[in-house]
Amino acid sequence: MGMLVNGTWFDDDPPADQVGRFVRPDSIFRDSVTRDGASGFKAEPGRYQLVTAPSCPWAHRTVLMHKLKRLDGAIPLLESDLPKGEGWAYSRGFDDLAPRNGAFHVHQVYAAARPDYTGRATVPLLWDRRTRTIVNNESSEIIRMLNAAFDEFGDASVDLYPEGLRRDIDEINAFIYETINNGVYRCGLAKSQGAYEESFHKLFAALDTLDSRLGRQRWLVGDRFTEADLRLFPTLLRFDTVYYVLFKCNRRRLTDYHHLWNYTRDIHQMPGVAETVDFPRIKLGYFGGMRHINPNGILPLGPDLDFAAPHDRARL
Numbered sequence: 001m002g003m004l005v006n007g008t009w010f011d012d013d014p015p016a017d018q019v020g021r022f023v024r025p026d027s028i029f030r031d032s033v034t035r036d037g038a039s040g041f042k043a044e045p046g047r048y049q050l051v052t053a054p055s056c057p058w059a060h061r062t063v064l065m066h067k068l069k070r071l072d073g074a075i076p077l078l079e080s081d082l083p084k085g086e087g088w089a090y091s092r093g094f095d096d097l098a099p100r101n102g103a104f105h106v107h108q109v110y111a112a113a114r115p116d117y118t119g120r121a122t123v124p125l126l127w128d129r130r131t132r133t134i135v136n137n138e139s140s141e142i143i144r145m146l147n148a149a150f151d152e153f154g155d156a157s158v159d160l161y162p163e164g165l166r167r168d169i170d171e172i173n174a175f176i177y178e179t180i181n182n183g184v185y186r187c188g189l190a191k192s193q194g195a196y197e198e199s200f201h202k203l204f205a206a207l208d209t210l211d212s213r214l215g216r217q218r219w220l221v222g223d224r225f226t227e228a229d230l231r232l233f234p235t236l237l238r239f240d241t242v243y244y245v246l247f248k249c250n251r252r253r254l255t256d257y258h259h260l261w262n263y264t265r266d267i268h269q270m271p272g273v274a275e276t277v278d279f280p281r282i283k284l285g286y287f288g289g290m291r292h293i294n295p296n297g298i299l300p301l302g303p304d305l306d307f308a309a310p311h312d313r314a315r316l
Contacts, residue, residue: 002087003120007111009086013292020192021199022185025120027138029113033126033145035152041128041135043149045074048135049095049127050142051106053080053088054278055285057181057234058139059124064230065146065160067272074153075146080106080123081281084289087121095129109134140173143227160227168221172228179206181235188247188293196248204251207260214259218266218316229267236264240303241279242286246293255305266313274307 002011015023033041033048050066052059066075082089086105093104097112107121113134125137126145136142147160161169179202186199210232213220220228235243239254255261268274283299291297 002107003118004107004110005118007115007117009105009107009121011086014189016189016191016195020190020195022189022191022195024182024185027122027136027141028117028119029125029134029137030141031135032141033135033149035149043145043152045153046076047128047130048075049078049129050075051078051109051123051125051127053106053123053285054281055080055283055289056088056123057238058122060234060237060276061139061231062124062142062146063276064233064273065143067276068160068230069146069150069154069158071146071150071154074150080285083284088123140231143230147227160225160230162224162226165222165226169226169228172220173231175206176210176228176232179203180210181231184235184239184243184247184249187249188243200249200251203249207252207257211257211259214263216316218263218313225267225270233264233267233273236260237268237277238282238286240305241282241300245300246286246290262311262313265307265309265311268307269311277307 002009004010015025017023031041032039033043035043037043050062052063054060063077063079066072066077076094078090078094080088081091082103085103086107088106090104091099093099093108097108098104100108105121106123106125109125109127110117110119110121112132122137124139124142126135126142127133128135136145144161183199183203183206187196187203190196190199217223219225220232236254239249243249244253254264268277287294287299288297
């Protein structure tokens with residue numbers, strides 16, 4: 001995965017605990033953009049840059065929120081379009097951050113924010129162009145900012161974290177993060193058989209639970225699409241193409257789950273969502289970029305998935 005140590009890039013293996021479980025490091029930059037600027041970062045059009053990667057499900061969350069809130073004119077996107085080298089790579093930079101030797105790497109943004117930074121150089125991240133620093137690199141917090149802080153410059157009618165549903169959204173988010181969002185990574189990046197099997201069983205128990213839940217209701221919480229659905233969708237979208245094969249999550253495919261598969265197509269067919277999905281780059285990021293799992297970098301040609309096929313969710 002690689003990381004910066006005192007501002008210098010080093011390649012290394014994914015972190016694991018003593019029994020081989022994958023450990024996701026905490027995000028370091030945790031400031032907030034607010035409408036009034038009381039946080040030190042005021043919501044203003046053109047001030048912030050959102051740096052993402054099409055293959056990354058955590059970044060995909062923010063791109064989805066950015067799209068649904070219609071923030072294209074307020075917050076420019078930079079999306080990875082080159083194979084991983086020293087982490088996420090881009091054919092262009094932004095402002096005074098420029099490519100070196102033909103590629104711009106996201107770790108350059110971290111080093112610009114803190115020249116002595118030590119840690120992972122992850123996406124997504126929200127960059128403040130005025131103060132030249134990273135405001136935040138935690139996807140769950142960035143989507144909350146995009147949902148509310150920039151309403152003056154986007155679609156204020158879209159609220160994916162409504163007041164009356166927040167407790168239920170937070171509860172299902174915690175369950176899905178632990179068992180599914182991060183669960184697929186705990187399967188794929190486990191360094192012991194026991195750690196893999198533990199995560200594998202939790203993952204498919206959770207998918208079974210959600211398939212049953214979605215057989216009774218159209219959305220995860222209440223009677224509307226919310227942040228909970230937005231956070232689950234990127235993992236489900238990648239499941240059969242990536243996680244089933246590369247991460248050994250192979251008890252069942254997503255397409256074997258009647259309700260989850262219809263639910264995923266329902267979301268994919270919402271206006272604007274398909275525009276955020278790029279399967280060639282998803283495959284490039286995983287199969288081409290995770291050489292510790294796929295050493296030859298061969299990209300799979302399949303599977304053939306029809307996300308445009310009719311679904312049965314309207315009955316709910």
